Amino acid sequence: METVLAFVIGGLYAAAIYMLLRRSVVKLLIGLGLLSHAANLLIFTAAGLTRGRAPVVTAGAPAAVIADPLPQALILTAIVIGFGVTAFALVLVFRVYSTLRTDNLDRMREADA
Amino acid sequence: MSHFLLNILLALTWAALTGGFTPANLLLGFGLGFLALQVARRPLGQTGYFSTLPRMAAFVFFFLVEMIIANLRVAADVLTPRWHMRPRVLAVPLEAATDVEITLLANLVSLTPGSLNLDVSSDRRVLYVHAMYADDPELVRRQIKEGFERRLLRITRGLEREDEP
Amino acid sequence: MSTGGVTSVVFGALILAFLLAFVRLARGPSLPDRVVALDLMATLAVGFIATYAVATGQALYVDLALVLALVAFLGTVAFAHYIEKGGRSWRRI
Amino acid sequence: MAAKLHALGSVQPPGVITALAILFLIAFGIKAAIFPLFFWLPASYHTPQVEVSALFAGLLTKVGAYSLIRVFSLVFVQDTGFTHTLILILAGLTMLTGVLGAVAQYDMRRLLSFHIISQIGYLLMGLGLLTPLSLAGAVFFIFHVSVAKTALFLVSGIIHRTAGTYDLRRLGGLYRSQPGLAILFLLPALSLAGLPPLSGFFGKLTLIQAGLSARSPLIVGLALGVSLLTLFSMIKIWNEAFWKPGPADAAQAPGRAKPGLLLPTAILSALTLLIGLGAGPVMSLAQRAGTQLADPGIYILTVLGSAP
């Protein structure tokens, strides 16, 4: 499954990067969203996969095999921060568009200052 | 509805007494409690509870059956290559008046035979539905009005509406 | 008890359903069609979670189903909100 | 992190770790604006309000640089021959491109923004050398650059407020009209160029000592050349904004800045001088930090020693 997921991650990255390279800012936002999926999945996979057991200690007896909690905590943080970033980027693009009336990144450079 | 609460309390007591909070035991407790209340209906005073609850149960049962039938019809249509449906968008006059009633009715309509609630007119007197098998629009209207609306209203409006239909 | 066999059949059906829903998501043709597909996918995920809980015997996943059931609805409402507000503008997309 | 280090040090094949290290380098490198990933910086730093960019200048890239220092002194130390050489090369290129970018600018804030990049190069140099002394230099540098850069951005803000522009070609005569401001500019500017006895000098001196003891003359030479170019571009600001006679049209006669505006700048400018004059204690702090960074064992001991 690790192999499969590796390819999934590669696919997500490729899609995200392709979208990031578009000139339309809206596509860039989509790319950003995909990128965070890819990154989270990357950490998740690289840290090792454990089927089934959630990292919850059943009262009294610790389970024998449980998923590694630390990367999970890490990814949880990453997901939520990704949300904040996406929201911010979205609104930024929104403001830029309402100010400049273009969604073409290449045309935004004149307003660089 | 205070009887309903009482009934639940009784069920909980039963479960506590028997020492098992399993669903089955609770259900049993509820049933026994209902019986107990039935027995004690006089001291407690007359309410619509004892007629509403069975009616409610009957309604739920009816609804589930309708729903399964509806699904089977959809399934049949999905699984066979030819379309059998005769869709229409229909206006169904409403008797239900309160927000909750209309909402409930609309939801139930959506979940059951071949009809899907689209909207309610702004004056809340007409329900527009999309019906899948509506060769005869009047039949659909009647099904909704007779099958659902009446039963629903009987429950929500309790005793005073009981003799009305 | 053949729970393992049953759940794997159920999983298969659900995944098949997922992919079918995705077909609708990809084909459209209109935005509401896609939304229906997405909504269905969420519902399927709820089912998936329930099945998963049964398959692994871990009850805690049922809560997940609850969260998801709520959330799927929200997405649909938001999309509908957009479609209605935007009028026919989606067609210009 | 301590545990991470244990794990990475013992079991893993170094190749993958190195690849991971490179990705970390790129990720934090974007944040820290190192070559060739610094594009976002000059374009963005001069966009917001000057107070904001002053804060950003002091802090933001330093966060990236700090992360880099943390990760590359603690975790990714298996293949230093490759990773840290790469960091050194990047350090050199970052310094050079940053300072050349600054030299080309005529907008004061853009110019200062580019200097942020070149200063990051110095930080990287400290990291790339990876000796206690060089890390101390990097730590000291973070401290120094934060102060000096913020002061400079604030000065540019005051100039904008009083003279109405950031464009060096349209500025002038400020030495005469605001001699106090001139001093407030000169101190951090010269500090940035690494002239003694200001804070920047000691950072530079540390890095040079470290570089020479690590037998890396090339990066030392580059660092020195870049500091000359830094001086050059700072003097450019000085010449254009302060010494050059003011603009011909007297309509834009620069006003004087209010004391309230000058005070924070004055404090920061004085701080660069004080850090320089009192460099002893600051440097021994930095030295201790550098020693700890260079010897992760201490860190592991502190974390794991107290945790379980």
Place this chain on the structure above:
Amino acid sequence: MTSFILTTTARLLMPLLFMFSLFLYARGHNEPGGGFVAGLVAGAAWVLYALATDAAQARRALRVQPQSLIGWGLLAALTSGLIGLVLGYPFLTGQWIRLDLPGFGAFELGTPLLFDLGVYLTVLGVTTTIVFALAEE
């Protein structure tokens, strides 16, 4: 959106969702849930309400400024850290007390719960701030 069906449903669902979020928060320490998820669910409740009615109405219904929720959340999280500090432990060291309520059994109260509450409030505030602001556009 003017569908009163949706509005009615939203009114019905809101308390439900809110309860559920509290539930998730309360047992987050022992089973999946916790401040993040609970805050998101509570946020979702308000988002639903904002979508079903409009942002202004939701804002009125919320009664407090979403931004101040963020502030309170951060404050709560900080306070939980400071408690440990005051008692002479490192910042954010968890402190627990055991409450024995007759009839209800033992409860454990600790600063991590306060911290989690801070997370909850912050996430709720963030979600509502962003969505309300966007919906008002």
Place this chain on the structure above:
Amino acid sequence: MIIASVAAGFGAALIAPVVTRWLRHRAGWLLGTLPAALALYFASLIPQAAGGSATTARLTWVEDLGLSLSLRADSLSLLMALLISGIGALVVVYAGGYLKGHPALGALYAWILAFMASMLGVVLADNLLVLFVFWELTSITSFILIGFHHDNEQARAAALQALLVTAGGGLALLPGLVLLGMAGGTFELSELNLQAARIQSSPLFGPALALVLIGAFTKSAQFPFHFWLPNAMAAPTPVSAYLHSATMVKAGVYLLARLSPALAGGPAWAFSVGGIGAATMLLGGAMALAQTDLKRLLAYSTISALGLLTLLIGIGTPHALEAAMVLLLAHALYKGALFLVAGAVEHETGTRQAPLLGGLARAMPWTAAAAGLAMLSMAGLPPLLGFISKELVYESAFELGWPLAVTIALTLAFSVCVSGVVGLVPFWGRPKPLERHPHEAPPSMTFGPLLLGGLSLVFGLAPGLIDGRLAGPAAAAALGAPVALKLSLWHGLTPALGLSAATLVLGLGLLVFIRLMRTRLHAALRPWGSERVYQAGLTALNLAARGLTQLLQSGYHRRYLTIIVLTTVAAGTFTLMRSGAFNWPAADSPPGYYELGVALLIVAAAVMAVTTSSRLGAVAAMGAAGYGVALIYLIFGAPDLAMTQFLIESLTVILFVLAFHHLPPFARLTTVSERAGDAALALAAGAMMTALVLSAVGVQLYPSISPYYVQAAESLAHARNIVNAILVDFRGIDTLGEICVLAISALGVFALLKMPRRKAEGAPTPEADPQAETGR
């Protein structure tokens, strides 16, 4: 006390503007008392130093870097310190007259005093790094002083040039000093000078020597760095007199002398120092002849004298060093005086052009007297100090053979000629018509040159005042061994005396024909100016900077992103390829078919997000991918993650949907080939990431700490959900930071949406857009 003497200068610099506002141009007399007092103090240290025991002081500064503030006053230091403080006093007084009424006089005083203190620091420092600190301070202060007339563009350019050259040299000096310290094992000069053997056998010696020499040569205006000095004549004359003849330019010479015990002895030293010195000496002398501007003339002649000093130090014999020390003193006295005289002349006549001046002796008798004394000393005529120093120079030169002596004699003949042009012709030559009627300069301006000229005479007549007490021990310090110097006016009939006579004759001859030679000489020496190299360098630098910046900062964000991605892919692929980092995961678990289905779903959704032409379709696809990812979390034991992912996914979709009301539809803005290129790049990046994940799978990042968390969760954190325990307890600070980030982003969103739309018209104002003007 020594430390206080240095600090006093800086302190005086701070109060100088205040004092000047109070006393105006008379402030010079008051401010001049400080350097004068310092001079007396240093003079009082002479006997002790001549006895071999230097006065020292020490403060700790930055011990971690081997930098302690240690000062040491031996004879060599005292010789310099006396010059600095003594001439400093005169210059301060002089400046009051010269710049009477100038609004920035106070600032000038401040900077001059600061410079003086820095210079004292240089010569008194006993620590290489402290020396460097003060060395750079002199560069900065001299920069400000040269640019004193900063309204003048030439002055600004000259100041920049001087700073770049001297500070650039300083930047060479710094690593040189560090290397030297490393080679000698100490940064303390007095200890270092005892380590000559160790240093010279060190592999660091070569680079250290080269770098130190570059530093010294730039400061002392040695060829090929000499060009900044004549340009620095844009400074006010007192500054030129002080910095550019008596003190700062001698810092390089001082450094050479100071370090010669440690560095001298080998052929490298002799040839580089001696060779450069000789070249500078000749070139400076010859170029001086080509000048007409009095100050430039003096500047070139100073270059020449500095070359001679360098040459002598390069020779390094006891006699040569003795000669160097006496010459150092003599030159400071006469050249300082001549500069001040030139300033007085300019002040009174309004010009510095030698050909326009003549017959001023009648109008300015005191100035003329001072000029005469200085001129005679410079020409090397008895009974002045210049004569004694010249004789010593010749004698030491003869030790190395007559060709060297003759070369020096030629240079000194140039010097004789220059002294005539500056000190003789303007005063006693044929009177010329002048625009302004000259008067005698004010006493503040005649006092200095007269005193300096007088001292030349006094020391010439009574060389016993300096030989055994000052010059001798100074030479001993430079030599690192005792010398017995006995100076006298009359040496007897020696070859040196003959050569002196020849020099004089030749010099006078040149003076007669100078007008004929000037232009031709000027043209002939032009290629040696090396200033054009500097100018070309500046131009090239600006061009390179602009070109590079345009290349790297195109302003197209997409291009930046492309570069970032390219860098990542290239670096990642490279590191994966090298040392066989790539390998298939060892612990690959066979995938369940429904897991495969989920994987397929994610990939399909990603593909759809890319290919769809409907933006909300893309959002929906992104949501589908998110659901898939959440299912993966679910399957692999992360219910918290799955839950959060589901929630966030839906909220994100809602945000997009809400914002898309106001956003434009997808547009296809790129060409097919652009898209193909991007796609290739994206696929490469994806492949790289795949390879990375494949290799990294099973790299257990946290194996030793997770079990700890698992065990501690219930006991320490009172929690059974370990993920939550980690979030709110073990790594609470991270979470705190995280919610802060969230809060900031939310407030950012709020601010962005609620802030007033100022630039709604969309056109950035030209003010705010510097790029529009640079045409980029």
Place this chain on the structure above:
Amino acid sequence: MAAYLSAAFMLIGAAFMLIAALGVVRFPDLFMRLHASTKSATLGVGCLMVAAALQFESLAITTRALAVVVFLFLTAPVGAHVLGRAAYFSRIPLWDGTLSDDLRGHYDASTHALAGPEAPRVPLPEEVDEEQGA
């Protein structure tokens, strides 16, 4: 017993889910797809939840499972309603085989108010400005 019941419910649920998905793919217009997704999928999930409840036999789980079912029964139709209504506004075409449309012409395009069936039909805007909107 419970296990077998649970298995049966699961299979039924899965079947309905599959049918829902098939319906969403196969049905010719949006509204019929909504039928499929609302009815079949909700029922399918309900079955699966019941199966889970049967499997665990604990009050807490049962309550939650039932909560999910109730929740879905409450929300799915509302979702379908808002979507269908919105779709109608954006003039998603009905299937050619649709026999009649009572709703047609009763929406007020600007206020989104909906009149009863007795109100006169308003000529549809799209018949006028079909091409102008683009």
